Amino acid sequence: MTTQWSSATLQRSLGDPTVTYPLWPPMTSGCPRTSTAEVSYPVEVDYAYDQVDPFLFATAAGRGGGLDRWAPLLPPLAAPGLGEGGTPLIEIEAGVFVKDESRNPTWSHKDRLNRCTVSAAVTTGAPGVVVASSGNHGASAAAYAARAGLRCVVVAGPELPPAVDSFLHAYGAVVLPVPWEARWPLTRKIVERTGLHPVSNLTTTHTGHAFGPEGYKTIAYEIHQDLGAPAAVFVPTAYGELLFGVWKGFTELRSLGLIDRLPRMYACQPTAAAPLAEAVRRGVPAAHVTVGHTEAYSIVSPVSGYRGVVAVEDSGGQVLELSDAQLEAAHGELARAGLWTELSSAAGLAGLRTVPDLDGPVVCISTSSGFKNRSVGSQSTKTVSPEWDDVRSRLHAAGIRD
Amino acid sequence: MTTQWSSATLQRSLGDPTVTYPLWPPMTSGCPRTSTAEVSYPVEVDYAYDQVDPFLFATAAGRGGGLDRWAPLLPPLAAPGLGEGGTPLIEIEAGVFVKDESRNPTWSHKDRLNRCTVSAAVTTGAPGVVVASSGNHGASAAAYAARAGLRCVVVAGPELPPAVDSFLHAYGAVVLPVPWEARWPLTRKIVERTGLHPVSNLTTTHTGHAFGPEGYKTIAYEIHQDLGAPAAVFVPTAYGELLFGVWKGFTELRSLGLIDRLPRMYACQPTAAAPLAEAVRRGVPAAHVTVGHTEAYSIVSPVSGYRGVVAVEDSGGQVLELSDAQLEAAHGELARAGLWTELSSAAGLAGLRTVPDLDGPVVCISTSSGFKNRSVGSQSTKTVSPEWDDVRSRLHAAGIRD
Numbered sequence: 156m157t158t159q160w161s162s163a164t165l166q167r168s169l170g171d172p173t174v175t176y177p178l179w180p181p182m183t184s185g186c187p188r189t190s191t192a193e194v195s196y197p198v199e200v201d202y203a204y205d206q207v208d209p210f211l212f213a214t215a216a217g218r219g220g221g222l223d224r225w226a227p228l229l230p231p232l233a234a235p236g237l238g239e240g241g242t243p244l245i246e247i248e249a250g251v252f253v254k255d256e257s258r259n260p261t262w263s264h265k266d267r268l269n270r271c272t273v274s275a276a277v278t279t280g281a282p283g284v285v286v287a288s289s290g291n292h293g294a295s296a297a298a299y300a301a302r303a304g305l306r307c308v309v310v311a312g313p314e315l316p317p318a319v320d321s322f323l324h325a326y327g328a329v330v331l332p333v334p335w336e337a338r339w340p341l342t343r344k345i346v347e348r349t350g351l352h353p354v355s356n357l358t359t360t361h362t363g364h365a366f367g368p369e370g371y372k373t374i375a376y377e378i379h380q381d382l383g384a385p386a387a388v389f390v391p392t393a394y395g396e397l398l399f400g401v402w403k404g405f406t407e408l409r410s411l412g413l414i415d416r417l418p419r420m421y422a423c424q425p426t427a428a429a430p431l432a433e434a435v436r437r438g439v440p441a442a443h444v445t446v447g448h449t450e451a452y453s454i455v456s457p458v459s460g461y462r463g464v465v466a467v468e469d470s471g472g473q474v475l476e477l478s479d480a481q482l483e484a485a486h487g488e489l490a491r492a493g494l495w496t497e498l499s500s501a502a503g504l505a506g507l508r509t510v511p512d513l514d515g516p517v518v519c520i521s522t523s524s525g526f527k528n529r530s531v532g533s534q535s536t537k538t539v540s541p542e543w544d545d546v547r548s549r550l551h552a553a554g555i556r557d
Numbered sequence: 558m559t560t561q562w563s564s565a566t567l568q569r570s571l572g573d574p575t576v577t578y579p580l581w582p583p584m585t586s587g588c589p590r591t592s593t594a595e596v597s598y599p600v601e602v603d604y605a606y607d608q609v610d611p612f613l614f615a616t617a618a619g620r621g622g623g624l625d626r627w628a629p630l631l632p633p634l635a636a637p638g639l640g641e642g643g644t645p646l647i648e649i650e651a652g653v654f655v656k657d658e659s660r661n662p663t664w665s666h667k668d669r670l671n672r673c674t675v676s677a678a679v680t681t682g683a684p685g686v687v688v689a690s691s692g693n694h695g696a697s698a699a700a701y702a703a704r705a706g707l708r709c710v711v712v713a714g715p716e717l718p719p720a721v722d723s724f725l726h727a728y729g730a731v732v733l734p735v736p737w738e739a740r741w742p743l744t745r746k747i748v749e750r751t752g753l754h755p756v757s758n759l760t761t762t763h764t765g766h767a768f769g770p771e772g773y774k775t776i777a778y779e780i781h782q783d784l785g786a787p788a789a790v791f792v793p794t795a796y797g798e799l800l801f802g803v804w805k806g807f808t809e810l811r812s813l814g815l816i817d818r819l820p821r822m823y824a825c826q827p828t829a830a831a832p833l834a835e836a837v838r839r840g841v842p843a844a845h846v847t848v849g850h851t852e853a854y855s856i857v858s859p860v861s862g863y864r865g866v867v868a869v870e871d872s873g874g875q876v877l878e879l880s881d882a883q884l885e886a887a888h889g890e891l892a893r894a895g896l897w898t899e900l901s902s903a904a905g906l907a908g909l910r911t912v913p914d915l916d917g918p919v920v921c922i923s924t925s926s927g928f929k930n931r932s933v934g935s936q937s938t939k940t941v942s943p944e945w946d947d948v949r950s951r952l953h954a955a956g957i958r959d
Contacts, residue, residue: 221645237895238645238657243623245640255640258660260895262926283957302895306957317934318720325897325927329955330938337943344945348959349952493639493662493704495727524664525727526928532719536732541739543746550751553731555685555708557750 158233158274159226162203166365169461170196170440178230181275183346183353185362194440195358197462198365199403200230204410212376212413222270225373228407230366234274234303239266240373244381247492250516251507252382254374255494257524261322264397264522265295267370269354273299275366276352283307285351287342289315289332290453291523296354297328308351310342316529360441361394361460368462371400375408378518384414386515387472391502391522392422393454395431395463401520402466418518420472422463423506425449425482430459431467432474440464449479450529453499453522475506484508495525560635560676561628564604568767571863572598572842580632583677585748585755587764596842597760599864600767601805602632606812614778614815624672627775630809632768636676636705641668642775646783649894652918653909654784656776657896658925663724665925666799667697669772671756675701677768678754685709687753689744691717691734692855693925698756699728710753712744718931762843763796763862770864773802777810780920786816788917789874793904793924794824795856797833797865803922804868820920822874824865825908827851827884832861833869834876842866851881852931855901855924877908886910897927 166182168174170189176182176198185195207227208214221240226232237260244252256264273296276284283306286296293309300307307328311319315332323330333341339357346353356363374397378385384405390398398420408414422431427447434442440461449455467474482498485505489496503519525531539545547557568584570576572591578584584600591598609629610616623642628634639662646654658666675698678686685708688698695711702709709730713721717734725732735743741759748755758765776799780787786807792800800822810816824833829849836844842863851857869876884900887907891898905921927933941947949959 236647238647238660241643241645243640243643245638255662257664258640258662260657260660261897262659262664262928298895298897301893306955308952308955308957311938313940315938317937318928320936320938321930321933322897322927324936324938325892326895327893329951329957331943331948331951332938332940333943334940341943341948345948345952348945348949349957351957490727491703491729493700493728495663495700495724524926524928525724526664526720526926528723531723532934534722534726535719536713536717536722536726536734538715538734538736541733541735541743543750546733546743546747547750549731549733550710550747553708553710555710555731555751555753 158231159223161229161231162206162227163200163230164203165201166198167201168196168198169465180279182365184357195360195362197362197460200366200369202228222267222370222373225376228372229369230271230274231278232270232274233277234270234299236270237266237298237302239270240377242377244378244518245494252516252518253489253494253504254378254518254520256520256522257496261295261298262524263291263295264371265291267373268367268396269295269299271366271370272354272364273303273305275364276305277303279352281350281352283351284354285310285342285345286355287338288355290319291527292355294319294322294326297323297326301326308345310338312338318531360458363394363396368396368400368403371397372404372407374520375401375404379408379414382516384416385418385518386513387419387421387517389421389423389503389506389517389519391454391499391520392424392431392463393456394460395422395466398422398466399462402470417470420466420470421506421510422467422472422474423502424474424476425451425454426476426478428455428457429474429476430456431463432476434459434464435467435474451479451482451499451502452529453497454502475509477502477505481505489521494521496521497523497525497527499523560633561625563631563633564606564608564629565602565632566605567603568600569603570598570600571867582681584767586759597762597764599764599862602768602771604630624669624772624775627778630774631771632673632676633680634672634676635679636672636701638672639668639700639704641672642779644779646780646920647896654918654920655891655896655906656780656920656922658923659898663697663700665693665697666773667693669775670769670798671697671701673768673772674756674766675705675707677766678707679705681754683752683754685753686756687712687744687747688757689740690757692721693929694757696721696724699725699730703728710747712740714740720928720933762860765796765798770798770802770805773799774806774809776922777803777806781810781816784918786818787820787920788915789821789823789919791823791825791905791908791919791921793856793901793922794826794833794865795858796862797824797868800824800868801864804872819872822868822872823908823912824869824874824876825904826876826878827853827856828878828880830857830859831876831878832858833865834878836861836866837869837876853881853884853901853904854931855899856904877911879904879907883907891923896923898923899925899927899929901925
């Protein structure tokens with residue numbers, strides 16, 4: 156396949172925007188010149204915006220084409236796609252829209268990131284990718300690697316949920332569940348020894364892959380096409396990559412003169428694991444916290460990254476901390492609207508419910524499918540009697556009358 | 558919400574096309590005038606094609622808008638949508654395209670049908686819907702009913718897979734697992750006694766809901782937009798509703814002068830449950846068979862319906878019978894292309910692999926996500942040692958060298 160034209164020019168440090176690097180190789184351990192022993196600063200991608208067709212947004216019609224239609228504003232998409240992106244925006248009540256990211260190839264938002272990071276692996280000639288993950292990120296990386304004919308190694312935590320295990324193996328990934336404390340050192344060692352391209356984080360505070368959040372920008376482009384600029388976007392947040400990507404997409408739309416104002420970016424974290432909230436409170440680029448219990452396993456992290464701070468502060472947004480009870484309530488609300496999500500994915504709507512008086516339509520990003528909840532499969536409805544009197548009483552209990 | 562304009566005019570019998578019925582109420586037990594004790598004939602929907610905007614197909618650009626953009630050629634869409642349809646067509650090898658229907662709101666093709674059937678329930682003022690299903694159909698009906706504010710009763714078989722149980726309960730459905738032989742009589746009784754609108758079959762040979770396959774037509778419209786008319790379409794088949802819907806969509810495109818030839822329609826059934834193959838072989842409208850063992854649970858049926866015969870014979874297609882080994886091989890092939898599907902969903906590609914020499918591009922419809930396989934969760938990779946020598950030997954075994 157021919158890689159479509161990209162206007163990407165170089166990599167730029169978030170720690171100091173005057174510090175730049177060539178576009179290749181992709182920075183997978185943040186910015187070495189500005190990072191310290193305590194804080195790692197991420198790197199982002201710059202583009203020659205003045206060389207991009209000014210009608211790109213006018214002609215990239217409807218939902219067709221996935222990420223490829225935005226190729227000029229993304230790093231080179233050298234890995235073949237799976238029709239990622241182009242997810243629907245569903246109005247669940249007047250002015251409240253849900254961006255349903257469970258409609259991606261591996262049923263989560265991570266596919267937008269992995270199209271970009273696996274493309275980097277292809278371009279650099281790596282034999283495959285390695286990812287530290289026990290969930291959506293690993294499965295998505297495995298799918299894109301399979302599609303590109305690359306190997307994928309997933310370094311997982313112990314007690315990998317069995318459904319995720321099936322998911323990862325389906326794509327032919329090498330799955331290595333190891334004790335928690337061994338995950339990051341082992342991932343680093345695999346990168347050093349084998350040349351596999353890392354598509355997850357390698358640093359003390361979160362930086363991840365320089366190209367990853369670029370894929371998430373397309374969520375902003377799609378929201379803009381369907382709705383214009385909303386007043387606010389509510390984003391389930393662990394490291395803040397998704398949050399930053401969506402924010403960056405809207406800043407580009409503003410620079411290109413397509414919108415007047417940025418939506419406020421609301422980072423939605425579980426109270427039990429809210430390092431970004433801690434960083435913003437303390438006015439530091441990133442923070443570490445002790446993680447408590449929450450069922451929202453996809454947005455649990457003991458450490459944040461500087462990207463999240465940038466997105467929240469620049470947009471006039473906020474970090475919201477949510478209890479599992481609040482997440483459960485929003486999860487139920489989404490299901491009653493016909494959207495069965497991961498518990499983590501309901502954090503956006505749960506966050507919205509805590510913020511009064513927003514000036515215009517709002518978007519809650521729902522990241523993934525209900526099939527990925529840990530509780531799936533624990534339900535077991537017993538066979539019931541088909542006698543009419545028995546059925547009738549069950550129907551009556553549910554408010555259905557004969 | 559305002560229902561968009563529909564050109565639907567009346568219902569017409571497949572048993573005798575001169576027999577018609579008004580559009581309302583929807584026929585949910587086939588055509589009473591032509592059906593016999595042995596064979597039930599389905600009913601389909603007619604449209605005033607000459608009143609439809611001739612530029613409908615030219616202006617319904619890209620993937621945007623789900624089913625709503627085709628509203629003029631569908632029964633009235635009175636139930637709110639969930640962004641169903643608009644699924645991507647992915648080229649897994651030169652000329653072989655997979656239509657990935659796992660990208661629908663409940664992650665299967667059934668959402669296209671249920672948008673139409675739940676709309677019928679809304680229009681007729683029913684308090685809710687009832688569906689006999691232990692899988693995708695039930696979950697989809699439950700989601701659309703929830704979205705429309707209607708109740709949903711799912712009459713399931715015994716030993717409902719636990720993941721499906723979670724899925725159905727998430728949307729607030731009343732789940733009634735009963736012994737197999739009680740499913741159809743109980744469904745009928747619930748319809749008679751409660752006025753719930755049936756969205757699955759009620760007759761001896763399969764007829765289902767008159768409006769259901771109309772939703773599947775949109776798959777043909779989308780394939781046409783992305784690719785034109787393929788040489789053939791391979792469809793996982795149980796009752797033949799999906800097969801018929803896709804065929805009907807292409808016949809409409811031909812009538813409207815948008816394509817010259819119909820794709821050959823290949824019905825792909827498990828050898829263990831191939832009633833349509835039996836009906837075509839014997840030259841009868843529908844057949845009953847004894848079902849053997851197959852893991853492809855979503856396309857297991859002991860009985861076929863006349864719709865399947867129409868689609869296969871009119872298009873010059875064929876019914877293909879596939880062993881579980883053939884299904885597994887195609888399932889593996891899809892996963893290696895980055896598409897993790899239900900085993901049943903791989904029947905399309907498995908069928909293609911048995912047919913040599915097709916004159917042009919072909920489409921295999923993949924109906925649903927790998928998360929719905931019965932085997933999901935049975936995998937359990939043990940925690941491994943993070944010592945480099947141990948990891949190294951695992952990587953070597955997978956062909957990854959240091």
